[in-house]
Amino acid sequence: MTVSALVLTLDPEPVSRTRVLERLRGDARLCLGDRVLDRLPVVAMTTSCAAGDALFGELGAIEGILKVDVVAVDFSEDV
Amino acid sequence: MDRRDFLKTTAMAAATAAAYRLALDGDSAAAPGDGPPAIDGVRWDKAPCRFCGTGCHVQVGVRGGKVVAIAGDDKAEVNKGLLCVKGYHVGLALYGKDRLTRPLLRRNGKLEPISWDQAIEIVAERAFGNPAGFAIYGSGQWTIPEGYAANKLIKGGLASNQIDPNARLCMASAVTGFLSTYGVDEPAGCYDDLDRADVVLMWGNNPAEMHPILFSRIIDRRARGETVRLIDLTTRRTRTSGFCDRTLIFKPQSDLAIANGIAHLLVESGTYDRAFVDQFCNFRKRTDPPSLQGDASTFEEYRQALAEYTPEKVEDISGVPAADLRMLAELFGRRDLRITSLWCMGMNQHTRGTAINDLVHGIHLLSGHFGKPGDAPTSLTGQPSACGTVREVGTLAHALPGGLVVANPEHRKEAEEIWNLPAGRIKDKPGYHTVEMWKRFSTAAEQGGDIDTIWVQVTNPARTLPNASALFDPSRRLPGKFLIVSDVYPTATAMAADLVLPSAMWVEKNGVFGNSERRTQQWFRMVQPPGEARDDCWQLLAVARKLHDKGLPGMKDKDGKFLFRIVDDAGQEVPVWDWRRYYDVNVDQQLFDEYRRFTRFKHKDLAPYAEYVKARGMRWPVVEQADGTWRETRFRFARFDDPYATKADLQFYHSVTKDDRALIWFHPYEPPPEVPDAGYPMWLCTGRVLEHWHSGTMTMRVPQLQRAMPQAYVEMHRDDAAALGVADGEVVIVESRRGKVEVPVWIDGRGQPPRGSVFVPFFDETLPINQVTLDAFDPLSKQPDYKKCAVRVRRRPVGTP
Amino acid sequence: MSEPRRTGALEIGMVCVVAVAIVGLISGVRGTGRDVRSYVASQPAVDTQVAARSYADERAAAHGPNAEAAAGWFGGLPGGPDPFAPVVQSAQDRADALARRATRRAFDGAPPTIPHRIDQHGVPACLTCHDRGTTIAGVVAPRMSHERHDSCVQCHVVATDPRPGTVTPPAPDNGFVGLAAPATGERAWPGAPPTIPHTTRMRERCDACHGVYGALGMRSSHPWRASCLQCHGRSAELDQRAPVAIPRTP
């Protein structure tokens, strides 16, 4: 299990923002924090480091997410 | 909680912290957990107001890296949540569209952008080439660390003492008044007196406009059903007069006679407080030439000197009816009333400023209206840190930090020890006071103009020096004179400069101010300065380092270390002269804690910086208690509150006469240096208005303030206007022997001058009234008189557009 | 209920009479001040001179939103607004009210500027109308939202050049963007009393904006209830009542 702390920069446009939030809420791997203006703190839990990497790419590709910042990653449970 | 939950929580905390930091413009100060919570993304933090010496605390609302709102700070004792209109709009002062954002150098008559490296090099070259001719002209709006750094740079580094502040023009006479009366500067009382006084006497003071919060603090007591009597001694009716029980209009300069008249009546009727005088006072008379120490005198001598100031004679000199003088003397003669006197520029900007300050202290001492809450002679300051940065840090040509002076070898030794300098580094000869400094800067080198560079920070001398056309303007035409200006807007001074340095202001930097009631107030940087603007303190440190690198010996202490050695937690030097590293550590904290060591000499003890972070300011002396807490002092010299007064109920422990007593002075009435005559038949008084701060460089850029008072005017009595045949709004010429200005008439105006006198506010940079004012000054304080000179008012020739 | 209401109306009537008296006094005093043309008559005429207004002109002169007021001082006298009258207001009314509000302050929480002339050199008689709130000729003088402070002009300044007869220089260019008024308060469930979305500092008197003299769109549906905080919660943070945060280590 890999735990990553991420910050997503959201598009300020409200419609796209709602769409993005809905989509993120539906993703079981993600736990969403309290948004600060256009920044959304997120914790991602993936089965492996590689899966985490893939998720990073996936998030970056979502329309309405302008940027993904990686704050910290915990590999300690990786085998 | 299992391990996974734990990891998740930690990760979320990290992500949230990062989100805050990213969202709020990379400002690490805004991370959660160490500040108040954000609602609507707005973070609130405390800061003292940028403007006046009242020293209110505001709450600054910041969102997205910008100030978006201001509120009064409920936890602040000074203002208890209320502000004046300037304070509510202080946040807008940062966002005028023409902020200076790049260093500018004058080339072929034009100011052109250059890099910071070039700019610092140029400043350093000027100081390196001729350290003795390099002066700093500072300000009561400097923060304490800024003023301290400048003072150390000049006195400890360049070893020249050529530093003086604009506060010379606003409160130097208050300083000399305190020194000559108590032997140590700054008021004994504090604002708490205003909550308790039964009578508040205002000497040439208009607090309704200039210290609005203090004024409300008094008059709001009436709304609560308390009785407080307000008496306005003034040369023109002001907004304050409207709230006063009595308004006594006196002729300019005659405050000296009024004070003597009151003292005379107290002595003659025997209503003075004999026990108080016997126990706590000595008498003093003037020397020739005048000095702060004076000569010993006796009650009998004092009484005889006062004898001629009968109510009738005083009425003659001042125009205040004898009956009203008796009324004032009766009030002072009563023991059951508490009386507070307030004054500011009216008494300080006075060619007999020291004398009138002494006399007002004297009346309070003579009548025993001193040292109990509500019984106090209290001078107010105009600038937010005139007390903190000028009087306490000693950024005056003759002073050292903590109330020490360069002329005293012991004091120099103490300073050299704290600064770790070789013995003899600090020179004993005071530098030039403000008027002299600018006179020499405006005089060619061959004719004795030995100041060739002035570095101005946080002030606008082109508009605020008296008789500016003689003191400022010539320097701009003389070869070899180089003017450096650090400022935030293209002020008249900046636009006349050879080198302009863009500065950070207020909450764009860390800072510490000291207000009128000895209260030291700290704040943190909350937003980034625009463009390449940088802290004034950094500018000073960068120049010092450049001089160090050029090999100027003064930039090293006696161990060969840099004069401004700023270190990290591990004790390693941090190169804060590199702007990118400046905020790696809290430079303010280190400078402040070093400065603190000076404050114990004169019992002006300050607490460590960290204590001020927690407080809404604390009033010195701040003394550590047995339990490790820090206690402020509200009433100095009074045993019930001041930990240093231990011997008697009142102990003036810095007494001039070394016997713990204060001095009651006699000074005669003397006429002003210039009085109206046939050629120039009217009095001119200058001053401020509620909406604007000094020369208006900040407040005139705030729409709400500028709309409310968009331009200067000349206030005139209706009969004078009639005699001249001018109507409201007509532009007239106000001129003196020194200069003139064209300004619209406002009959009566905000205030109402008596016949034969006019008033012009100085906030308007485009209508520079200080081309007209007089540069005569008090012999001791060297403070000029902006409040009275002779002018004539003329209509403009027919056909003038 | 009719008894107390009648008293209220009477008092408001009295307030207006006093207001008229005082305003009349001020205009009278100042009016003669401006009328200096007679002095000028003996002097050579100057083209550029701005004509001063006379006392007689004063009534007809525009006074910002109070422009029409002089024509009908007594219009507001009979009876105050009925607190029991149903309030009909729309979202548009609210938007309009907020927009109007925004033009008079630099940010939400700033003291509003004064949209009419005041006595500049005396103590303006603000409280005559604004202590209680009143309507004069259809123009509402709202009740002040905070406790009584007597030096009103310390915080509230006029919005236009107070000097008669002068040419006003252009306004400065300033890039400040002020905090906007907040959205409506939160309700725990539909029908629950909403929380107060703004600070109550200097806004302790809810009826200043939400009472009978409030702008349409911002009015309470039940202005007769006086103990607002009984049902509507305040925010401790917005009111600076939150526990003191641990100061940041410097």
Ligand code: SF4
């Ligand atoms: S009284 Fe002075 S310190 Fe207080 S808000 Fe006004 S300008 Fe600022």
